[in-house]
Amino acid sequence: MDRLDELESQSIYIIREAYYHYKKLAVLWSIGKDSTTLVWLCRKAFFGKIPFHALHIDTSYKFPQMYRFRDEYSKKWDMQLVVARNEEAIAAGMGPEKKLECCTALKTQGLKLAIAKHGFEALLLGIRRDEHGIRAKERYFSPRDEQFKWNYQDQPPELWDQYKNQADEGTHIRVHPLLHWAEVDIWRYIKREQIPITELYFAKDGKRYRSIGCTTCCNPVESNAATVDDIIHELETTTTSERAGRAQDKEDTYTMQKLRALGYM
Amino acid sequence: MVSNSPKFVVLSIDGVPYDLLSRLIEQGYMPNMATLVSQLGMRKMRSVQPTVSCVAWSTYMTGMNPGKHGIYGFIDRRPGTYEIIFPNSATRATEDIWQLLSKAEKRVFAMNVPTTYPPQPVNGIMIGGFLSTSLEKVAYPAGVGDYLRSIGYHIDSDAALGRSDKRAMIGDLHATLEARMKVMFHFLNEESWDFFHTHIMGTDRINHFLWGKMVQNDPEFAPAFFSYYHRIDEFLGRLLEALPENTPLMIFSDHGFCPIKYEVQLSRYLIELGWTYALGKPLHPLSIDPAKSRAYCLIPGRIFINLAGREPQGVVSIKQYQQIREQLAADLLKLQDPDTGDAVIRKVLMREEVYWPTGSHGTHALSPEQVAQADATFGKAADLIAIPYDGYDLKLGLSDSAVFKRTELEGMHTYDDAFMVARGINLSMDNLEIMMLARPILKELRVEPPQDMDGSEDAITPIF
Numbered sequence: 001m002d003r004l005d006e007l008e009s010q011s012i013y014i015i016r017e018a019y020y021h022y023k024k025l026a027v028l029w030s031i032g033k034d035s036t037t038l039v040w041l042c043r044k045a046f047f048g049k050i051p052f053h054a055l056h057i058d059t060s061y062k063f064p065q066m067y068r069f070r071d072e073y074s075k076k077w078d079m080q081l082v083v084a085r086n087e088e089a090i091a092a093g094m095g096p097e098k099k100l101e102c103c104t105a106l107k108t109q110g111l112k113l114a115i116a117k118h119g120f121e122a123l124l125l126g127i128r129r130d131e132h133g134i135r136a137k138e139r140y141f142s143p144r145d146e147q148f149k150w151n152y153q154d155q156p157p158e159l160w161d162q163y164k165n166q167a168d169e170g171t172h173i174r175v176h177p178l179l180h181w182a183e184v185d186i187w188r189y190i191k192r193e194q195i196p197i198t199e200l201y202f203a204k205d206g207k208r209y210r211s212i213g214c215t216t217c218c219n220p221v222e223s224n225a226a227t228v229d230d231i232i233h234e235l236e237t238t239t240t241s242e243r244a245g246r247a248q249d250k251e252d253t254y255t256m257q258k259l260r261a262l263g264y265m
Numbered sequence: 266m267v268s269n270s271p272k273f274v275v276l277s278i279d280g281v282p283y284d285l286l287s288r289l290i291e292q293g294y295m296p297n298m299a300t301l302v303s304q305l306g307m308r309k310m311r312s313v314q315p316t317v318s319c320v321a322w323s324t325y326m327t328g329m330n331p332g333k334h335g336i337y338g339f340i341d342r343r344p345g346t347y348e349i350i351f352p353n354s355a356t357r358a359t360e361d362i363w364q365l366l367s368k369a370e371k372r373v374f375a376m377n378v379p380t381t382y383p384p385q386p387v388n389g390i391m392i393g394g395f396l397s398t399s400l401e402k403v404a405y406p407a408g409v410g411d412y413l414r415s416i417g418y419h420i421d422s423d424a425a426l427g428r429s430d431k432r433a434m435i436g437d438l439h440a441t442l443e444a445r446m447k448v449m450f451h452f453l454n455e456e457s458w459d460f461f462h463t464h465i466m467g468t469d470r471i472n473h474f475l476w477g478k479m480v481q482n483d484p485e486f487a488p489a490f491f492s493y494y495h496r497i498d499e500f501l502g503r504l505l506e507a508l509p510e511n512t513p514l515m516i517f518s519d520h521g522f523c524p525i526k527y528e529v530q531l532s533r534y535l536i537e538l539g540w541t542y543a544l545g546k547p548l549h550p551l552s553i554d555p556a557k558s559r560a561y562c563l564i565p566g567r568i569f570i571n572l573a574g575r576e577p578q579g580v581v582s583i584k585q586y587q588q589i590r591e592q593l594a595a596d597l598l599k600l601q602d603p604d605t606g607d608a609v610i611r612k613v614l615m616r617e618e619v620y621w622p623t624g625s626h627g628t629h630a631l632s633p634e635q636v637a638q639a640d641a642t643f644g645k646a647a648d649l650i651a652i653p654y655d656g657y658d659l660k661l662g663l664s665d666s667a668v669f670k671r672t673e674l675e676g677m678h679t680y681d682d683a684f685m686v687a688r689g690i691n692l693s694m695d696n697l698e699i700m701m702l703a704r705p706i707l708k709e710l711r712v713e714p715p716q717d718m719d720g721s722e723d724a725i726t727p728i729f
Contacts (some may be wrong), residue, residue: 224546224664234548251398255351258396261424262473263528263674264317264339264564264658265550 004189009039011177012045018175019045019052022122025052026082028111032212034126036073036165038178038193042124043077050075050079053113055093055123058085060107061096061214072226084114095214115172122173130182134140142174161184164184184235190192191228204225206260273513273690273709275462277325277378278317278497279326281468283684284308294495297502301516301686305392306493310683311698311726312520314564314650318469319352319680321519322379322394323701326361328703328718331724336380340550342562344645347551353396354381358642360702360715362376362460363387364503368590370714371459374452375586377420377445378464389450389596395421406445416451418444423686427474429671434474434491437468439496445522446500453507465497476676479534480524511582513709519699523655526602527669529609529652531562531661535581537668538596547663551555556580559685560593560648564609566659568593568646587633590615590649597651603669612729616646623717625724652729689716698726 019025027042027050029035042050056070062084086094089105096102114120178186190197200209207220208231224230259265286307290299313320313331315338323336327714331337335358343350350356353602357380363373367388374390375381382393384405392413397403397420400410419441442465449463471493478486501516508514532550535541541561542554553561555571555578562568570589573579583587593643594613602609617636621627622643631639638649653659685697688711693701701720707713719725 041475068396224548225547230546252351254398255396258303258421258424259339259351261428261670263658 004185004192007185007189008031008041008044009148010180011041014175014177015042015045018122018124018173018177019211022173024119024121025124026055026120026122027079027120027124028126029056029070029199030126031055031056031070032064032126033186033190033201034178034181035046036197037181037195038124039077039079039188040193041177048077050077052080052083052094053118053120054079054083055111055118055120057107057110057114059110060085060090061106061216063198063212063215063218065198065200065214069196070223072197074162078118080120082114084110084117086110086113089129091170096214111157122175124175124177126178127176128181128183129179130214140176140179142176143172187228187232187235191232197228197255201231203230219253221253222260269457270507270509270512271374271458271461273460273706274504274508274708276501276512276516277462277464278518278676279379279464279466280522280682280723281518282471282518282523282679283682285472285522286518286684289448289491289649292491293403295498295501297417297498297505297508298686299504301501301688304697305686305688306702308685308687308692310517310695311696311728312678312680312684313685313699313726314614314680314729315567316505316520316654316680317565318379318519322381322464323357324700325379325519325702326363326378327357327445328362328619328700328707328720329359329713330626330719330724331645332616332622332643333717333719337646338563338565338567338627342551342563342569344576347555348373348552349549349551352380352696353383353398354385354393355383359717360707361385363391363462364388364706366710366712369710371710371712372456374458374463375459376448376452376463377466378462379466382423391456392448397421398528400520407660412451413448416447418448422470424470427470431486432475432631435486438471442467442496442500446503450503451499451508451572460702460706462508468497468518469495473674474676476524477523478675489724503578509529511533511689514692514704515685515687515706517685517687517699517702518683520539522676522680525658525671525677526656527609528658528672528674529600530655530665530668531566531568533660533662533665533668534559534597534600534648535562535568536663540593540596541663543663550661550663552577552663560587562600562661563647564659565662566653568597569646570637572648575638580666583634583637585649586637590633593649597649600668602657607654609653610651612652613652614650614652616643616648616650616729619650619726619729620646625719625721626727652680681719693722696725696728700726 029039086106086109094102094105195231200212202208202225203223206221210221212218268317272640313324319339320336323334326641327334334353340349342354363375366373366620372389373387377390378724379394382397384391384393386405390409391405393403403420404410409463422437422441426437441497475486475490479490521708532541542557544552544554549561558571559581560570569579571579572581597610597613600609690705704714
């Protein structure tokens with residue numbers, strides 16, 4: 001079994017475990033590469049037809065390409081799609097001028113409302129351990145309380161594939177089937193499986209999005225990677241900036257943009 | 266005039282050529298400068314090779330040639346790899362005047378001088394230059410950042426506006442200048458500084474993006490160009506008023522400017538001649554195929570030999586080094602303007618002709634093998650440095666289809682016509698170059714220069 005087979009089989013095992021334990025389960029689909037890979041794995045786990053909901057938290061500020069992609073593939077893959085919007089906050093004019101408040105109202109609050117409305121007990125999320133330092137402490141099955149607080153100092157051990165999957169009253173469980181994947185694994189798997197992915201990831205005029213969300217708060221990175229192969233190559237050859245950490249990445253990107261504008265690159 | 270007055274003041278104005286300043290004075294755009302020049306005179310000054318701000322300012326602040334301080338451009342190759350790095354104050358090999366003065370317990374202030382980010386600890390205040398990434402990190406001590414934020418300081422104007430919206434660029438340049446000058450006057454009177462240096466960057470920007478329109482007397486942008494310089498002159502007037510009449514003072518630029526005829530995509534030329542092979546889709550300036558490339562270049566005109574034993578996948582043997590350099594130089598000198606047939610490259614210098622690792626220029630007779638395998642800062646230099654005729658701006662273009670092109674850039678740097686206006690300080694009379702300034706500054710403040718500092722009579726850059 002090669003690495004991708006191992007990653008895939010571990011993830012499918014977790015997805016099936018989650019489905020076995022929770023009647024009200026949903027997969028959170030942000031239309032990005034990770035959650036689209038997760039949706040793909042869910043389809044594989046159940047032979048093409050996902051037997052639970054897919055939940056898209058729509059802030060109304062997503063890229064048009066993302067909406068098109070969502071509508072096309074939710075139909076093609078016959079998904080039970082739930083689109084959740086915090087209409088009240090959107091109508092009240094909540095927007096990205098207030099960055100933190102905006103995320104809280106439209107994403108966090110939007111998700112809470114959807115959970116309450118549909119009574120989801122557990123959510124499948126496409127987060128990965130290598131995304132961010134704090135996520136290294138995440139578990140495959142991660143309990144959240146009503147306030148969505150995640151007590152990272154009190155996480156159940158997960159030894160020998162025994163997962164804590166009993167949710168207490170008033171909590172929901174977050175399940176992370178991609179926790180053990182790295183960014184480049186995702187792209188290698190996308191290539192192998194030929195998973196469709198929104199065009200925002202591919203370079204246009206020397207820029208591409210390395211991660212996507214709302215148009216207002218996402219900045220493209222300098223890149224000429226126009227195909228999945230290019231992206232894999234880029235990720236394989238830019239290990240220094242990966243190691244240097246996110247802040248450094250940002251600094252280098254800033255420097256590059258500045259030097260490019262001045263004609264020094 | 267203020268009770269606290271500094272002992273030595275520098276106002277540097279990036280990329281202002283001697284000839285332009287003469288014209289602005291003549292036409293009445295800079296009356297304060299005119300008065301000063303009528304009293305003190307104005308001189309031409311030489312810059313550095315290659316003529317870019319980060320190299321020029323590193324040379325100014327260390328008083329050393331790049332072979333010693335190790336800053337050769339805005340982008341460099343990480344030694345032993347084909348990866349790029351962005352040289353900054355932390356990668357510079359030698360101390361700058363603020364550090365030297367700090368060690369001698371002098372109180373220093375510096376603001377916005379290129380290549381001072383990340384700000385190194387000094388006895389005083391260091392506010393980093395235009396590549397500083399955030400107000401949190403721009404200054405030493407860090408608390409200065411809070412003050413800067415409170416007055417709406419701009420680290421730098423938005424260079425991208427030069428390409429997208431020139432009108433917005435001018436507004437942004439003014440806003441940046443106003444905030445910078447506010448900070449200058451705030452700190453000028455704060456205490457009796459020993460050495461107080463403020464740098465204005467916007468002149469370089471306006472020259473890059475509006476030079477052509479200024480020359481053509483564009484009805485909108487030529488007046489905007491002149492009024493930006495006029496505003497600087499108003500601030501100069503206020504600064505002069507705030508200083509006792511005999512305060513030692515230097516006002517100068519780091520290089521000149523001239524109109525661009527063409528941006529020259531030198532990598533493309535090297536590709537056409539079979540020296541460089543680009544990767545299918547170049548991701549950055551060093552996206553070359555190392556198995557096939559015998560040479561590659563970085564901006565501006567810095568050409569590296571892909572030398573076996575030095576580069577990770579070098580293909581040129583040490584025995585071929587000198588011969589390859591000569592062949593390359595000959596090829597570069599053949600490059601012609603597509604319209605006029607004029608030569609594009611004026612001279613190609615070997616690294617040892619323009620830089621020296623210790624002592625003064627020419628004291629070390631190095632064999633080509635020793636040159637090729639030099640280590641430390643000298644070993645980071647390009648193997649060849651192509652010097653263009655004025656008007657041909659040497660760029661890269663790994664993925665471009667043509668060697669010659671035009672973009673929004675209208676002006677390019679020139680080597681031999683920076684300006685210098687000095688008061689109360691003794692500068693060399695001959696061949697003044699920016700590398701010669703650190704010594705007299707230290708001398709004025711009675712601080713002994715480091716032994717290996719260049720810029721004395723025998724350690725100057727030859728004229729090419």
